[in-house]
Amino acid sequence: MIFAQIFDMISVGIVVIDKELNVEKWNRWMETHSKIASENIIGHSIFEHFPQLETKWFIRSCKSVFAFGNFLFFSQKLHGYIFPFMNSFTFCTEFSCMQQNASMGPLRDENNQINHLYIMVNDVTEIASYEKKLIEINTRDPLTEVYNRRFLSNRLQEEIERFKRYGRPFSIILQDIDHFKKINDTYGHICGDFILKKFAHLNSERLRSVDIYTRYGGEEFCCILPETRLESAYKLAEDLRVTIEKQLFEFEGNKFNITMSQGAVEITLGVSNAEQLLKSADELLYEAKNTGRNKIAARITEM
Amino acid sequence: MNQSNIVISDYQKDILQELMNIAFGNATADLTNIIDIHIELSVPDIELLAIRELPEYISETIDTYSETVIINQKFLGDFKGSGLFVFPSSSGHDLSALFEESGFECSQLSGSSLKIEIVMEIGNILIGACVGKISELLNTSVIYSPPQAIFVKENKYDSLVNLFDSSQSVIVMKTRFQQKKGEGFILIITDQDSLDWLKDALDKFMEAYQ
Structure with a gap:
């Protein structure tokens, strides 16, 4: 009960995906920023709502988690963002989309088998904006x-x-x-x-x-x-x-x-x-x- | 070097060698078949070292390059330590070969910053593959901290020591990887805390075959 509340209260996006890359969990943070209610995405392929994720690196990253139990980290510097959400910081006008650091890792069942993975998404727009300004000042x-x-x-x-x-x-x-x-x-x-x-x-x-x-x-x-x-x-x-x-x-x-x-x-x-x-x-x-x-x-x- | 409390027997070392052969064999196969990264991992080499001996060990292992990028990723669990992905970035060893197949689509970065971020993600996958396969065979699982990049000029690896507790001794598991034009090393360095656990795990691993 308490854990379920944390899942929805935390200011971090949490998504759980199964081996077929269908969404199994979609927390409230993801609902708020994507404007997609969890009942509309659960059970559907992640690519149905986010076709731009159907790339070589994303599919390979998921496979790597299922094959090795890897924890993968996607930096804002390289990807900008994983999910294209509106920028919620209105004063950071240099980014049209919310800048994100994301990580991905395995979820194991009682037999230690990996049948699901999680994706956690952090909004780092403000930090990225400061960093951009510092680079500007420096160069x-x-x-x-x-x-x-x-x-x-x-x-x-x-x-x-x-x-x-x-x-x-x-x-x-x-x-x-x-x-x-x-x-x-x-x-x-x-x-x-x-x-x-x-x-x-x-x-x-x-x-x-x-x-x-x-x-x-x-x-x-x-x-x-x-x-x-x-x-x-x-x-x-x-x-x-x-x-x-x-x-x-x-x-x-x-x-x-x-x-x-x-x-x-x-x-x-x-x-x-x-x-x-x-x-x-x-x-x-x-x-x-x-x-x-x-x-x-x-x-x-x-x- | 205080080896008295960490010595592993030759028998245990042989088991570890064999276990790594299997683990890296599986990792190579899965990297190629499942996630489409074609690399070759050499037969692993195992060394028992004091942390302070690590810079010398690495510079002796690796030819001198003008610059080397090291991706360091710590892993935690019963099996605990650091994975180092050592990649020379001098002109002769072009990083781009590694990236051509990486399939990253990125418009934000250019030049060296982009390369470092890509090396970091590739290192993340390779370290995870090697550590993950060892953990699987030892019937445990680990969690990882985000990767960090360290730049080393002219084979001066002394700064690496600062990342670890210098009084510690470690087991270094080394494999050379090759991919088209690029090659480098993956070092898995165990934490002293996990050595006792590792010795037990190796014994249990062998019991399954006896």
Whole structure:
């Protein structure tokens, strides 16, 4: 009697499934969040109400519990959720569905045979939301909202590893706003900040969704272009150069144009770390600066 | 190392070896037939060690890799301890081979975080398969804590010691697994508390055949 009450009072979803994957128990938490009354689901296949669960991993997980008596843990990080329920935390707007950590394990009968398994579901939307915010704080530049240098270094190293493993090419473009100090000195730092934000926005919106745009530091920015040879990177850099050159910036009644210099490099076998690649892009960037600015210097890196 | 209270006889060690042969044989068959994961588990090897000897044992067992991911999962019951799924993640041993068949459909994560989560779930299944089959033969059942991932650089396994009571001695049951391009180890480390129970269980296991 008391145990039966716990089953329905607890703030955790509990489902019991038999070997045919039909639902045998469905607690009140599951009823509330799924809006499916237990009498409408008990005796029915779990896939009847949740067809999206009919996947290789879910079926294999169930079989693994029946075969080995395994306890399986499904993390929110990997799956997001097991059951698609409405998000009950209205302030966590970044998730459309309730984020869940779930576990699955065996239920044995008096002969120690496993004929049923349980699934327990925990709502972790709030934690996942905090975690997402922490990751954002840790990887984004607060002023321009593009990725920061820490993210750039890690991501660049990952791309280098991928290149070494699969030989997939990639290029980077390092950009520097020409005469930025002069803008700061003439119009003030608030105007400088406005320029940085607008500059980052103009560049990042012209990139593909697979490309990564980051603030390298000060008025320097870096694009990582996966699966891109130097020739295509050069074309993109030229397109970006023209975009910035043509854009009229307007701040508190002052109108002005800016330009940028760029260094573009493609990865080669001799490069072993992010610093080496950034260094060669930086050298090219200064080559562009020293030969007149508002231009691109590009080369395949030779180490 | 204080072995006096944990020594198992050569006879018991032989029984344990045989029991693990059966258990891992069953696990391999079920993994392939029932849940569609094709791996090979080698003939298991059994060692009696002090916890402090564990890092050296692992680094001697495993070739040097730039990075290794270890999934640690504790299990509780009469039979009690930790399952370690040791998987090198260097470029030569590509994790993705293990994932191609995993059938995970995931859009939220990318790169290394996704891989770790997948290795964690694969490790969870493999540790569960091995521990589960041993428990079944010993006529008991265990419960598990959620898996944890530990990252080891350049074969430095000293941090592993911190996961255990360093004064303890353990029986390490090791199997090498192979799957297409990837290979690694599963170590099942018994807790000292369960050694007396294990000795009894092994004797009972043999009685059934006598």
